[in-house]
Amino acid sequence: MGGVTSTQVLLPPTSYPVLLEHDARYSDLDPSRRIGRDALVRWFEDARVAVERTRFGADLTGRMRLLLASVRVDVLAPLRVTGSYRIGLGVTHVGTSSFAYSYGVFADDECVAAGESVSVHASGGRPAPLPASVRAALEELRVDGPRVERPELDPARRVREAYPFRLDVRTRFGDLDTNRHVNNVRLAGWYLDGLAELHLDVLGYPTGGPLDGLAPSTLSVQYLDEVHYPGIYQLRVGVVDLDDTTARYACGLFDGPRCIGLADAVGNHRVLDENGVVGDLGALLEPFRMRRV
Numbered sequence: 045m046g047g048v049t050s051t052q053v054l055l056p057p058t059s060y061p062v063l064l065e066h067d068a069r070y071s072d073l074d075p076s077r078r079i080g081r082d083a084l085v086r087w088f089e090d091a092r093v094a095v096e097r098t099r100f101g102a103d104l105t106g107r108m109r110l111l112l113a114s115v116r117v118d119v120l121a122p123l124r125v126t127g128s129y130r131i132g133l134g135v136t137h138v139g140t141s142s143f144a145y146s147y148g149v150f151a152d153d154e155c156v157a158a159g160e161s162v163s164v165h166a167s168g169g170r171p172a173p174l175p176a177s178v179r180a181a182l183e184e185l186r187v188d189g190p191r192v193e194r195p196e197l198d199p200a201r202r203v204r205e206a207y208p209f210r211l212d213v214r215t216r217f218g219d220l221d222t223n224r225h226v227n228n229v230r231l232a233g234w235y236l237d238g239l240a241e242l243h244l245d246v247l248g249y250p251t252g253g254p255l256d257g258l259a260p261s262t263l264s265v266q267y268l269d270e271v272h273y274p275g276i277y278q279l280r281v282g283v284v285d286l287d288d289t290t291a292r293y294a295c296g297l298f299d300g301p302r303c304i305g306l307a308d309a310v311g312n313h314r315v316l317d318e319n320g321v322v323g324d325l326g327a328l329l330e331p332f333r334m335r336r337v
Contacts, residue, residue, distance in 0.1 A: 054120075054148070054155050054158060055132070055134075055146070055148055055155075055187065055188070055189065056153065056155075057130060057132050057148065057150045057153060057155075059132070059134070059187060059188065060132030060133060060134045060146075060148060060187055061133075061134050061184070061185050061186070061187060062091075062095055062132065062133045062134065062185065063130050063131070063132050063133075063150075064091050064094060064095075064130065064131045064133070065128060065129075065130055066087055066090070066091075066128065066129045066130065066131050066149075067128050067129075068123070068124070068125045068126075068127070068128070068129060069125070070125055071083075072086075072125065073125055074259060075252070075253055075256065076256040076257070076259065077124070077125075078122050078123055078124060079123035079124070079125070080236075080259070081117055081119065081232070081236055081259060081260065081263050082229055082232050082233040082236055084117045084119070084123075084149065084157055084159065085115055085117055085159075085228065085229050085232045085263075085265075086229045087131055087149065088115065088117070088131070088145075088147050088159050088161060089228065089229055090131075091131045091133050091147065092133065092145055092161070092163070095133055095185070096110070099181040099182075099184070099185070100177070100178055100181055101177075104175070104177070104178070108165060108175075108178070109165070109166045109167060109223065110163045110164070110165055110166075111163065111164050111166050111223070111267070111270075112161060112162070112163055112164075112228045112267055113142065113161075113162040113163065113164050113266070113267055114161060114162045114192070114264070114265060114266045114267065115159065115160070115161040115162075115228060115232065115264075115265050116159055116160050116161070116192075116262070116263070116264040116265070117157060117158075117159040117262070117263050117264075118157060118158045118159065118261065118262050119156070119157050119261045119262070120155060120156055120157055120158065121151075121154065121156040121157075122156075123149070123151070123156050123157060127151060129149055129150060129151055129156070130149070130150045131147060131148070131149055131150075132147065132148040132149075132150065133145055133146070133147055133185070134146050134185055134186065134187025134189070135182045135183070135185040135186050135187060136160070136186075136187060136189040136190065136191055136192060137191040137192060138174070138179055138182045138183060140171075140173055140174070141164055141165050141166075141171035141172055141173055141174060142162055142163060142164045142165070142171070142174075143162070143163055143174070143182050144160060144161065144162045144163075144191065144192040145160060145161050145162075145163075146158075146159075146160050146187055146189045146192075147159040147160065147161075160192045161192075162192050165178075197306070200334070200336070200337050201294060201296060201303075201306060202296070202303040202306075203303075203337045204278065204280060204296065204298045204301055204303070205335065205337050206280075206282065206296075206334055206335050206336075206337045207280030207281055207282040207294070207295075207296055207334065207335070208281075208282055208331070208332050208333070208334070208335060209238070209241075209242050209245070209280065209281040209282065209332055210278055210279070210280055210281075211237070211238050211241050211278075211279045211280075211281070212276055212277070212278055212279070213234055213237075213276070213277050213278075213279050214274075214275070214276045214277075215271065215272065215273040215274060215275045215276075215277070216273070217273055219273060220273055223270075224272075225270040225271055225272055225273075226270075226271040226272070226273065228265070228267060231265065231267065231271060231297070231305060232263065232265050232307075234279055234297070235263065235265060235279070235295045235297075235307040235309070236259070236260075236263065237279075238279045238280075238281045238295055239258075239259075239260060239281060239293060239295070239309060239311075240253060240254055240258075240259075241281075242281050242293075242329075242332065243255075243258050243325070246325055246328035246329060246332075247325075247328075255315050256315065257312055257315030258311060258312065258313070258315055258325070259311060260293070260309035260310055260311035261310060261311055261312075262308075262309060262310040262311075263307065263308075263309050264307060264308045264309070265305065265306070265307045266305065266306045266307070267305055268303060268304050268305050268306065269299075269302075269304040269305070270304075271297070271299075271304060271305070275299070277297055277298060277299055277304075278297070278298040279295065279296075279297050279298075280295065280296045280297075280298060281293060281294070281295050281332070282294050282295075282332060282333065282334035282335070283329050283330075283332045283333045283334065284308075284333075284334055286313065286326050286329060286330070288314075288326075289312055289313065289314045290310055290311065290312055290313065291310070291311060291312075291313040291325070291326070291329055292308070292309070292310050293308065293309045293310070293311075294306075294307075294308055294334060295307040295308070295309065313325040313326050313329060314326070
């Protein structure tokens with residue numbers, strides 16, 4: 045497994061070299077009336093794009109091709125649409141062609157969400173050295189924290205048949221970003237949709253969707269290759285582990301048999317229904333454990 049992540053080392057807002065004011069929008073809410081996990085991924089994107097345009101320069105930013113390699117979000121407390129938030133951003137690592145950010149989302153001085161991401165500078169379809177001016181700008185944004193590292197993965201995670209649950213996803217033109225591939229926020233939403241579909245399946249497809257509280261508190265996504273339009277892809281989901289209250293999920297995105305994306309999520313499987321009765325999905329999720337291949 046990987047080492048300590050930056051989201052497990054919570055920093056106060058004053059530790060971040062950049063703090064951006066961010067107002068929540070009604071469209072950020074999920075059905076539980078809280079800020080959705082995919083919305084937080086978009087908040088992180090908004091923050092880094094704003095900082096890069098300012099620090100790198102709009103002209104250089106427009107010419108560079110920066111691809112997101114991974115992103116992680118941890119929800120630490122409920123986020124609601126009322127009030128405003130601050131997003132802290134800092135750089136934890138600068139490599140030859142890649143760099144890593146750490147994020148903190150604050151309501152007053154309380155850290156209510158945290159995250160991290162890795163971006164790669166690409167040219168001609170391959171990683172390319174960061175320009176000297178960009179490296180210098182990134183060094184000015186340094187923040188204390190562990191380096192973001194990809195966890196070691198079981199090779200079976202890249203095998204489509206290891207995941208028992210399947211959802212087919214068709215790309216839409218509106219999913220594309222300026223790199224003309226499906227945007228990272230959209231892809232994070234696909235994984236969340238896959239988990240919701242699994243929960244719907246075990247609950248018998250109730251109207252209105254799964255019970256509140258089943259959305260994962262942690263979502264970590266690895267973008268292994270670009271996802272294009274048009275296209276139909278297979279999103280696969282499996283259960284890695286279950287304890288008394290939480291479930292750990294693995295997701296894979298496949299273009300035919302080729303794995304082009306991975307995600308990990310952790311969330312509750314014991315939640316209250318609309319009548320205040322505890323619902324336990326643990327036994328219902330057992331048949332969806334990852335398969336040996």
